[in-house]
Amino acid sequence: MNVVQSIQNIDLSTITWDYVYANDAAPLLEDIANSGNFTIKTQKGASTTPKTSLKSSELFKQGDDFLLELTINLTSKPQHVAIARSLIGIGYSSTQNSTSIASQINFGYDSPFSAPAINTYNNNTLIDLISTPNQIVITFIKTGNIFRTVIGNSNSLVTLSNNQGYSVFAQIVGHDLVSEEFAQVVQGQITKAFKFN
Structure with missing residues (x-):
């Protein structure tokens, strides 16, 4: 048990973002990231690895204990198969942004x-098959090297041996789309971000 004496809010307006695209993908007009918000449109063409990777600036420094809450909007649903999994979560800030999987703890969907x-x-533990997806709230709580991920009624504990700074990663695979009108638009918002003192 840890006694928290105070919390310190993270200034979301200072967050910057970096986009990286696979060789067969290009930036889309819908891809926007500013402060605590981001939008990614799925790329055409099924892929086994991310076609778009978004990384935030460092939100929490080495040794920080924190809570981070993300709201993900998947209301715009894909109409075609994407067997590989897209991941949105937290990874080490020292990890270079690329189309290799970077998040250490995450929410995933396919x-x-x-x-x-x-x-x-x-x-990586299946929660549910959602026929009409909408807003999904993801909460990450770090205490020492233990991370709790809460998504709806699902709780997951992960222990990480490394203690580094952390960034948000959103890595989205391509979909087997007949046309762009069926592309899914993923919207994310950091709704809470603070560290415990």
């Missing part, structure tokens, strides 16, 4: 059917 439905995951 589209296993040619229909508006997604599988959702809490740190």
Whole structure:
């Protein structure tokens, strides 16, 4: 048990973002990131690794204990298969932004059917098949090297041996789209970010 004497809010207006695209992908007009908000439009063409990778500036320094809450809007649903998993979560700030998986703890989703439905995951554990996805709230709580990830009624504990600074990563795979009108738009918002003192 830790006694928290105070909390310190993170100034979301100071967050900067870096986009990286796979060789067969290009920036899209819908891809926007500013302060605590980001938007990514899925790229055309099914892929086994991310086609778009977004990384925030460092939100928490080495040794910080913290709470981070993200709200992800998946209301715009994919209509075609994306068997590989897209991941949104926290990774080490020292990790170079690339299309290699970078988050150490995360929320994941894939589209296993040619229909508006997604599988959702809490740190690689299947939570549910959602036929009409909407806003999903993800809470990460770090105490020492223990991370608790809360997504709806799902709780997951992960222990990381490294203690470094942390950034948000959103890494989105491509979809097998017939046309751009079926592309999914992923919107994220950091709704809470503070460290415990």
